[in-house]
Amino acid sequence: MRMRIRRWRPSLCGLVALLLTASCGPRPVYHLTPVVRDVRWDWGRETVSTERSDYIASIAFNRPQGRDLLFDIDITNTSGRQLVVSPAEFFYVPIPAPPDQKVKARDPEAILAGIDRSLAREDARREDDDTFLSALFVVMASADLLALSEGQVPEGASERYANLAQDAMDNETTYADRQRALEAERAYWETGPLRRTTLAPGERIMGQVLFPARDDGAHLRVVLPIGETAAEFTFKQDRIN
Secondary structure (H helix, E strand, O other): OOOEEEEOOOOHHHHHHHHHHOOOOOOOOEEEEEOOOOOEEEOOEEEEEEEOOOEEEEEEEEEEEOOEEEEEEEEEEOOOOOEEEOHHHOEEEEEOOOOOOOEEOOOHHHHHHHHHHHHHHHHHHHHHHHHHHHHHHHHHHHHHHHHHHOOOOOOOHHHHHHHHHHHHHHHHHHHHHHHHHHHHHHHHHHHOEOOOEEEOOOEEEEEEEEEEOOOOOOEEEEEEEEOOEEEEEEEEEEEOO
């Protein structure tokens, strides 16, 4: 069977986004270890695999990332039909915990949609501020021209116009910084983590999945629903700080 491989790679902008969005405060740091004997070491990471009737799935804990847990995922479609891999369906269950307590993986599609909404709001705010400053300039200029036509010298005109120009420059800088931060974050979620993908027979996909970190379980059971079945992996969770 011919195998094609898809691999998601984090971009440089993605790394910038992580620096922009990471919290500087103290946070718990976790290390996860697979609870199985059959472990394969890949580039310093303990990797475990499971085989189902229509796919092979492998997982390795990569590292803590901010307030998330980052996993490397590898899925190969061994069936004769298409399979949809959707990180939005992935979750883990802390153990011990109530059976209905699920911690869902970060959904890149939902996060990207949220970033796009934020970008649209920033554009709207920038246009509103530009319109306001332009209208204020017209009002100021009209008042000054009227004063001049009546033989009066407008008081503080130079300072007022200089302040208005400085406000416009400050607003532009603020909005440009916000837009760059959002664009960098968008670049990461677009190209870094694993995204919803249809695998043809024989195709393989590798990528990263993020889960919110929780400290209410000594173990985590990671569940990856794929097709009509789910791959399950149990990890021991240790806080190392």
